[in-house]
Amino acid sequence: MLESLGGQIFNGLVSGAFYAMLSLGLAIIFGLLRIVNFAHGTMYMLGAFVAYIGAQSLGLNFWVALIASPIIVAVVGMILERVLLSRLYKLDVLYNLLLTFGITLFIEDAMRLKFGMQGSPYVIPSQLEGALNLGFMIYPTYRLFVIVASLAVCIAVWLLIEKTPLGATLRAATENPALVRAFGINVPAMVTAVFGFGCALAAFAGVLAAPVNNVAPLMGDDIIIPTFAVVVIGGMGSIIGSIVTGFLVGVVVALGAFFYPPISGTLIYILMAFVLLVKPAGLFGSVEGIR
Amino acid sequence: MLTTGQSDTSRARNYVGFALLILGIALPWIVYPVLATNIIVWALFAVGFNLLLGYTGLLSFGHAMFFGGASYVTGIVILRYHWPMPLALVAGAVFAAVLAYVVGALSIRRQGIYFAMITLAFAQVVYFGVSGAFIGLTGGENGLQGVPRGTFFGIPLTDDRVMYYVWFVVAVVVLAFVQRVIHSPFGQVLRAIRENEARAKSLGYDTERYKLMAFILSAAVSGLAGGMLVVHQHFTVMDNVDWRTSGEVVMMTLLGGMGTVYGPVIGAAFYLLLSDRLALLVNAPGVFIGLIFVITVLIFRRGIVGELVARLSARRVRAGQRA
Numbered sequence: 001m002l003e004s005l006g007g008q009i010f011n012g013l014v015s016g017a018f019y020a021m022l023s024l025g026l027a028i029i030f031g032l033l034r035i036v037n038f039a040h041g042t043m044y045m046l047g048a049f050v051a052y053i054g055a056q057s058l059g060l061n062f063w064v065a066l067i068a069s070p071i072i073v074a075v076v077g078m079i080l081e082r083v084l085l086s087r088l089y090k091l092d093v094l095y096n097l098l099l100t101f102g103i104t105l106f107i108e109d110a111m112r113l114k115f116g117m118q119g120s121p122y123v124i125p126s127q128l129e130g131a132l133n134l135g136f137m138i139y140p141t142y143r144l145f146v147i148v149a150s151l152a153v154c155i156a157v158w159l160l161i162e163k164t165p166l167g168a169t170l171r172a173a174t175e176n177p178a179l180v181r182a183f184g185i186n187v188p189a190m191v192t193a194v195f196g197f198g199c200a201l202a203a204f205a206g207v208l209a210a211p212v213n214n215v216a217p218l219m220g221d222d223i224i225i226p227t228f229a230v231v232v233i234g235g236m237g238s239i240i241g242s243i244v245t246g247f248l249v250g251v252v253v254a255l256g257a258f259f260y261p262p263i264s265g266t267l268i269y270i271l272m273a274f275v276l277l278v279k280p281a282g283l284f285g286s287v288e289g290i291r
Numbered sequence: 292m293l294t295t296g297q298s299d300t301s302r303a304r305n306y307v308g309f310a311l312l313i314l315g316i317a318l319p320w321i322v323y324p325v326l327a328t329n330i331i332v333w334a335l336f337a338v339g340f341n342l343l344l345g346y347t348g349l350l351s352f353g354h355a356m357f358f359g360g361a362s363y364v365t366g367i368v369i370l371r372y373h374w375p376m377p378l379a380l381v382a383g384a385v386f387a388a389v390l391a392y393v394v395g396a397l398s399i400r401r402q403g404i405y406f407a408m409i410t411l412a413f414a415q416v417v418y419f420g421v422s423g424a425f426i427g428l429t430g431g432e433n434g435l436q437g438v439p440r441g442t443f444f445g446i447p448l449t450d451d452r453v454m455y456y457v458w459f460v461v462a463v464v465v466l467a468f469v470q471r472v473i474h475s476p477f478g479q480v481l482r483a484i485r486e487n488e489a490r491a492k493s494l495g496y497d498t499e500r501y502k503l504m505a506f507i508l509s510a511a512v513s514g515l516a517g518g519m520l521v522v523h524q525h526f527t528v529m530d531n532v533d534w535r536t537s538g539e540v541v542m543m544t545l546l547g548g549m550g551t552v553y554g555p556v557i558g559a560a561f562y563l564l565l566s567d568r569l570a571l572l573v574n575a576p577g578v579f580i581g582l583i584f585v586i587t588v589l590i591f592r593r594g595i596v597g598e599l600v601a602r603l604s605a606r607r608v609r610a611g612q613r614a
Contacts, residue, residue, distance in 0.1 A: 036404045087589060093404055094350045095588055098545070101538050102584030109577030225415050225534065228408040236405065265419040269412050276397045276409070 006137045008258040009251055014143050014212070016250020017150030020243045021205040022227045023234065024154055025198035027242040028161070031174045032194045035085065035093050038100035040227070041220025042107045043199040047073050047206025049111065052122055052215040062125035062211070069207045070200035077199030078192050085195070086188070104220070111217035119214025146208050153204060154243045161239055170194065229272045235285020245283060303603055307553050307596065315459055324451035325524065326567055328458055330560045332520045335462045337543040337555030338469055339512025344541070345550035346473055347505040348485035352407040352537050353394070353414030354513055357387035359532030360417045361514030366435045366521040367428050376441035380518040387514025388507050390417070395506040399499055402488075411534060418532045434528035438521055454523050461519065465512060470552055472508065481505050485550075513540075535577075542584050548594030557595050 022040060029037050037043075050069040054060035060068065080103060088095045128142040161167035173180040173187055181187045206219075213219060234245030249268060257264035275282060319327040336358050343349050361383030368374040368382050398409040421429045429435055440448040448454045472478050483491040484498050492498045521527040530536060539562070547558020565583075569576040587594070593601060 036408065084585065084589065091592075094407065095592070097350070097352075097404060097407060098541060099585060099588045101541075102581045102588060104581070105535070105538070105577040105584060106581030109575035109581065113573070113575040113578065221534075225412060229412040229415075232405070232408055232412065262424065265423060266416050269416045272409070272412055273397055276401075280400060 003137045005258060007139060008254050010139050010143065010147070012251035012254025013147045013247060014250070015254065016247035017147050018205050018209060018223060018246075019227055019230045019250055020154050020246025021150055021201050021208075022223060023230045023242040023246050024157060024239065025201035026227065026231055027237060027239055028157075028201075029195055029198040031237050031239070032170065033085075033089075033096075033191055035096040035100075036228075037195075037198065038097055038224070039080070039103045039107070040100075040198070040202050041222075041224030042104045043073050043077060043202035043220075044206040044209070044223060045111070045217065045220035046076065046107070047203025048122070048210040048215045048219060049115075049206075049217075050203070051207045051210050052120060055122065062207075065210075066204065066207050070203040073203035073206075074196035074200035078196035081192050081195040086191075108217055108220065115217055117217070119216030119219070122210035122215050124211040142211060146212065149208060150205070153201070154246075157201070158239055158243065226268050229268050231282075232272050233275045233282060235282025238282075238284035241282070241284025303600060304552055307599075311553055311556060312463070315463070318459075319452045319455040322564070322567075324455050326563065328451070328455045328523045329520075330563050331455065331458050331462050332516050332523065333540075333543065333563055334556040334559040335465060335519065336513050336516035337540055337547070337559045338466055339509050339516060340540045341544045341549055341551075341555040342469060342473070342512065343505055343509040344544055345554070346478060346485065347481045347502055349399075349502060349506070350403070350407045350541070351410040351506070351509075352534070352541070353410030353412070354510075354540050355532050355534065355536035356394075356410075356414035356417035357391060357510040357513040358517040358520075358540070359421070359527070359529075359536060360390060361387045361517035362521040362527040362531050363421060363429055363435060364514075365518030366438045366527050369441065369522070370435065370438050371428065376443060376522060380515060380522070383518030384511045384515040387517070388511040391507045391510030392503070395503045399503045399506060411537065414532070414534060414537055418529070418534075421529055421532050432529065434526050435521070436526045438525050438527075440522055440525070448522075458519055458523060465515065466552075466556075469512065473552065477501070477504075538584075539580075542580070542587070544594075545592070546583075546587055546594055548597035548600075551594070551596040551600065554594050554596035561595070 022044060025043075026037060026040055029035065029040075047069045050072050051060075051062070051065035054065050054068065055062075084099060084103070085096055088099060124142045128145050131138045131140050132144060161170060169180065169185060170190065173185070173190055177187050209219070230245055230249050231242065233249060234241040249271065252271065253264065253267045256267040263270070315331075318330065321327075322330075336354075339357075340351070340354050343351055343354075364386040365379045365383035369376060369379045374382065394410065394413045398406055398413070401409055422431055440454065442448060443457050446453065446457060448457060473481075480491065480496055480501050483494075483496070484501060488498050517527075517531065520531070543558040543562045544555045545558070546561060547556065548554030566576055566580065569579050573579070591598070
């Protein structure tokens, strides 16, 4: 009982790891651009596919994919931002939500046309096969790696934004883009870079997810809506909030599923409803963030 | 603020309405009747949706929960509990309204993107309900099959064209009702909220209550459309509660012209005729649909009716200057 409970908590941390990376990317993009990127799940899916295609046609291993895939997807994201999204910044933010929805439909169905509905398996890298004995239980090595890698990346991103001069400029541009521009900083280029960076985070999560689930064109669908719920629970715009909430929600949902299995799919939305009732701005959100 | 197709002048609106009425009568002889009926049903769904997006300025990204959810409720009470069809339609609409009351009570204070994300997330709960918790009633992956059409106040509906004309009349009545609402004092308040909520509030209107009422009304119309869908096509499937369906109705409304009375009708017709053609060409229509969506959002935001109205009023202004 205790061992399976521990396993379930770790499973929750694994799904939390994906929520955290995705909602972190969404939070960064939202912070600077004030848009919600509906195509974020698609970037996650593309990240996994770049790894898969790289392995199939070029024989690239997992570790190379973990670096290369986010870079490639970041470029895709930056092109989308420059060519399409940037045209709508002067309008209501909802148009960009709709635009990224259209992009999602297009990319997902194009991928489905090429690769079919069924997913393809992606093998776990040989160094991470098997399971580790943690003393109190045995847990698959690769899943532990997902938790650790995700935590490391999330903390690195947080430090980058909160503790470095680059991050300070970024936060300043979030607060007052006109002023930052007056200091001679190219804000539109920064916006593009930030969008690319957010997409890279999603792609990184996608590569990590490839060996856990199948690589499938609709895999982004399964994660983007729960991630939106995580964003609502955590509150919009807070960097540390999105990371903490991601892991927290992952664990709470896993525990809920452990004690009452039928609730597993909907618990995250019940949590969301509860938070909306008790703390409408979200656990870490400020009131301005919700307007 | 979202670009709505300006307030369409009443004369132009009457022309468009008359043309649509004629087209609507001729439709089942132009395209096959089942497609024609689909157009009517989705047009009504888009009209209900536009009540919220176009006239209140709230973007719901979860309207499939009302449309699809009600299609299941109507289908289930007919198939499993043998309710008379008109009563089953009402049941579907009431279900949607009650659901909207619950979801709206939790989300209506949020604006813009937040509201869109929350409605999207709640719609997923309905999706899980259909695919999991209530699978015994809904049929899950197989969909709800073999729902009989029954009769509508004595009119047998076995013939596809009869089915079409009955739904056509129902849709016209509902559209007239929605039009009445839009041009009522209630509708004026909704538009005031769309333009400037803070000002509407400072004038003493309880804006949250108005928005909630608009949400419920919009959901009820969408739910009625969902019930009409399951009755005419004998079945409903999980796609109808999927988030893509929520996106589709946004697209129809945008394409036709949000905030115009007939825009959603034209948008829905255009969209369905297009996907009907595309379905023959390619089995992943999202490639084209997504592309059209992107183009619409980028350069055609006023939509078909909105563009038309803008052109007409520009011409009138020019004519006025000449005189």
